[in-house]
Amino acid sequence: MILVVIDHVAGVPRRGALELVSAARALGGEIAAVVLGGAAAGPAAETLAGFVPRVVHVDDPSLDHASHERRTTALASVVADVGAQIVLLTAGRGGQAVGPRLAMRLGGALLEDVAAVRREQASVIAERLAFLSRAHLTVRAEAAPVIVSVKPGAYPAAEPAETAGLVTPRPVAYGPVDEAVRLGERRAAARGRVALEEADVVVCGGRGLGDADAFERLAVGLADDLNAGVASTRAVVDAGWRPYDEQVGQTGKNVAPRLYLALGVSGAVQHLSGMNRSGTVVAINRDGDAPIFKVADYGVVGDVHEVVPALRAALAGLD
Amino acid sequence: MIIATYVKHVPDAEARLDAAGGRIEVDDHAYALDGMDEYGVEAAVRLKEAGLADEVVALAIGPARAEAALRTALALGADRAVLLETDDELDPLAQAAPLAEATRACGAELLFVGGKQADWDSAALGPAVAEALGWPLCDWTTELRLEAGEVAAVHDVDDGSEDWRAPLPVVVTTQQGLNEPRYPTLPNIMKAKRKPLDRRPLAVPARVVTLDAALPSRARRGVRLEGDAATVASELARRLRDEAKVL
């Protein structure tokens, strides 16, 4: 039995949820889905019933905004209920904490942030990156059950099933650690701008832009023209020009847009590890020796203050 | 109060990786303290400097060379260090139980773990050891205060940030923005040689094994555009539209 953990926002399943269904179907075997949350989660459970034969809805309003500990306890009880040997979660901020806790709780193994997962006889094997995304590993779980966190975008979204599934509710009993954490206000990341990890085009500004004003004029300006997400290097965030939630790299976000433009970015390995899976990379930097040029499809050795305005004009002038 | 901080000895960002026969090889001299763990060591040392803790203990799991990461932590202000020594490549979950035990053994009520590890590219150790300890976890922490036996923090969630509070004992995983780590100054590196470092052998089974490893290199076009800004810009725009087809 494969259990798929469905993340949702106010009853709407997140993009990754249907990708997990595809992954589960590729693994083969019985599939069930679990949705956590109160009545507001009901629609998500109903939606998933169109894709999998069985959906367990842990109907507890405290789970609408709950600690990792609490969510882990809820999921652990469902895993036990359905007898899952494999649990699939989306690798995001939430899955990153719950997956390992769940695996430890159940005495199993964790295959983390995988690009692909398959079964070979009794083993579960996955493909994932390591060493700051420089190495490609094939790994095998040596304990059970196997918790797998799946990289968003690794699988296509599933098509609906032919027959509708059943939604069953399930209560949960919590332990002391589940009561320990008090969560406060949740604040959405600002800006009304395209979310970085989902953007098709990302413009990243580096220290070579010179100062915060130039960043705004050149990087944000170009991003506006392209309806792109805005990213920064660690150096820019350290300098205080931009907030750290724009940071791409080892200690920031990993992005893989179709087009990534690096303006005044030197290309330290820690940064490259966060963007090297991008489709097309453009680099503009005045230092021809900068490492960013090794990963660029198109490189311009020049002054960003001249090249970026010229590029904006050229893009505007394209038919 | 005693604070424990986990440090990992990982390949330096500039290290050369070689994939020989399905294993990643790195020169022994190309390792350093994981940058993510620096935030944890810094946070622990600042709490001690503020008089909120009595002792900072640095913990590491790894082969003998991992001692260098502990010496760096000692140079950054930790008081003593423990190396759980093993030559095995252990996945984060396999490390969690021994780390939990070492944390309990040193009497810590607060454990810092780097938000992500630079060798496994994993964020699992913090949550896994929190589970092994039975402690709550504040992950991807960007602000942290200790108030009357409680941790009051701000941490990242999927779409933004959130306030988090829980009474000690707690596990905190770190990320950029939590603080600005200090450099280990040369005088402190020299003093750190005299701080206590215990080595204890470790033998636990791995829960994930690596079957194969490769270093894929993605071929990039590597086109260099030359000329004045206007010429370069119009050629770039044209190529992005017609050649790369991304516009």
Place this chain on the structure above:
Amino acid sequence: MDFALPDDLVALQHAVRDFARREIAPVAAGLDREPRFPRATLRKMGEMGLLGILTPEAYGGLGLGYLAYAVLLEEIAAADAAHATIASVTNGMPQSLILAHGSSAQRDRWLPRLAAGEAIGAFCLTEPHAGSDAAALRTRARRVEGGYRLDGSKAWITSGGEADVYLVLAKTDPEAGARGISAFVLERETPGLSFGAPERKLGQHAAITTSVRLDDAFVPDDQRLGEEGQGFAMAMSALDGGRVGIAAQALGIARAAFAAAARHADEREAFGRPIREFQGIGFKLADMATRIEAARLLTQRAAWLLDRGRRATKEVSMAKLAASEAAVFVCDAAVQVFGGYGYSADYPVERYLRDARVTTLYEGTSEIQRVVISRQIHRENAR
């Protein structure tokens, strides 16, 4: 014979390499284009302990030897030559002479500030007409009530106008040649002490270099270092340490240039393959690497001898000669490997060459080093 550096020193080397990569290297190109004295990085270097490497811990220094000094200075220079020059000057004469010849009060007054990098030191010996022939200096120190009045001018002073503490050599007895020279320590705000505009040099622009003028500058007795007439001998005895530092600096610049050239040779393709596969380039890289290794071994051995209190004048001069000439050779060869790009300011190798070129000129020209070596050889053979 164990050629490996001691583990403790390797730990320090790694820490400095990391620090230099994060703090010094990123500002190097910008400071070359728009020069200014790098106060911010110097402050951080002071906190690291890099500005008082040889000074004893009792005065706030690291109390390390010349081998450590050479290793650490090479790391700084590999990130930026100008920072290494400023560091080697402030680490060198000012601190070593005050330590060796200063009174207890003088040591307490200046060493802690210099070792911590709270004050930057400069050394004023060279004059417009007295470079290699330093004893021919003309700056005069006339005895007056309670001290001396200094008059004269100094040339090519690293950190001129920016340093806080100046070690000045002046003639107290013009008739006595080298034995008429005395050493004085002046603070920057001393009335009568003024500085020319920064020299427009070929390279190392951030290592601000100026002329220094003394117009009837009063220096009290307690700021004379040692006895009258001892100044020149003091300075000469400290030469070896300074030369080891410059040798290390030259190695650092050479290493950076070589690394850039080797990388470029791997990436740049011509006629369908990386250019390192052509013997013209491969042979060049082999020569560059060999000369760097040879110079490094000479430098480390000279430092090792100094650390054991042994005479090392010949070895130090050989190291300085070999390292500085290797640096110029390697940087020039690196430009050649880069081809047309080597001539462009968009690539770092032209800066490395400009920075390296002065290493055969200061701290004793290559000609002076050859004079020293030949004299030492003669002394050895004469026994």
